[in-house]
């Protein structure tokens with residue numbers, strides 16, 4: 089059992105940029121994304137961060153739930169108000185995945201990969217999922233706000249992971265992965281936020297730069313995959329990463345680019 093408590097003060101102390109983020113730590117919420125969305129609708133400023141020890145209704149992509157047991161993970165959401173169109177908003181999801189990978193490397197010296205679009209993997213299993221939600225402005229094509237939700241599995245609960253995810257989920261800390269754990273959650277959150285700030289403000293969501301960093305971390309590129317659409321499955325090969333982190337796929341039907349949806353890696357079928 090790791091012995092660190094999420095703390096606003098501790099995270100603030102560790103942050104390089106102390107101005108941009110306004111951090112709230114909650115014990116238990118339904119979903120940190122829901123909390124931020126409500127606050128965004130009430131005109132909250134960008135840079136607002138809500139982190140919880142526990143979520144009772146954590147949300148995943150494609151209408152799924154995200155298992156969020158008490159004190160066993162980091163469940164955080166960040167509010168952005170970027171001046172970008174809906175198409176470009178996928179870049180923020182990518183930036184979240186890159187920020188998590190870098191933070192894990194910086195804090196724990198541990199390598200990670202990204203399964204397209206945004207699942208962070210260790211040893212081929214998912215350690216972090218990202219759910220980006222947003223609202224398009226009523227008067228333009230631009231986004232009014234984007235909520236970036238990041239869920240990281242830190243420790244496996246004593247009872248183990250639920251059956252639906254036990255073959256695909258992994259915690260950051262386990263029997264074979266025991267590293268410097270002191271203050272781990274606060275350190276990771278601070279690094280993730282610093283990295284997000286870098287991509288968002290310093291790099292200004294520069295598409296080429298983000299793609300340049302994403303490609304070496306891709307777990308999907310060059311692999312045989314299945315494109316999943318409801319009950320249907322289509323085999324293809326992932327041959328490239330296009331603009332806005334689209335996945336270029338090739339099969340007998342030709343070459344096309346996917347911008348959203350779900351895939352599985354064929355030799356793993358996860």
Ligand code: BTN
Pocket residue numbers: 118119120121122143145146147148149150152154162163164165216217218219236237238239240
């Ligand atoms: C996925 O893997 O499908 C995405 C999971 C995203 C989970 C995070 S936890 C913090 C934030 N609040 C939520 O309800 N979901 C995201």
